[in-house]
Amino acid sequence: MTLQTELEQRLQALSPTELLIENESHGHGGYYPGKESHFKVVVVSSQFDGLRLVQRHQKVYGAVGDLIAPSRIHALAIHAYAPDEWTGAAPDSPDCAHQPKP
Incomplete structure (x- = not known):
């Protein structure tokens, strides 16, 4: 099973109403085809209603647990929204300083 799965x-x-997961590993140093180390996650859930950003991130980290480890997921960009905050788009991730050069 892949890390993304x-x-x-x-x-x-x-219980997300929207869940988008993007493997951004290709934009980072040391990339090779099939590498899974950097992900962007967009989660829209009513479980985030009334929670501060850090509390939302704690819920996400609580759900993914041991996947965040040096030999598994190196970086996880989290965009966590309550349903009434979701506009249909999350911000782009910044370029990596160690991004492979063309």
Whole structure:
């Protein structure tokens, strides 16, 4: 099972109305085809209603647990929204300083 699939399965615990997972590993140093180390996650859930940003991130980290480890996921960009905050778009991730050069 891929890490992306594991992320998707575990984040179902948050009962998301929207869940977008993007493997951004290709934009980082040391990339090779099939590498899974950097992800961007957009989660929209009513479980985030009334929570501060840090509390939302804690819920996400609680759901993905041991996937965040040096040998698994190195970086996870989290965009967590309550349903009434979701506009249909999340911000782009910044370029990596170690991004492969063309």
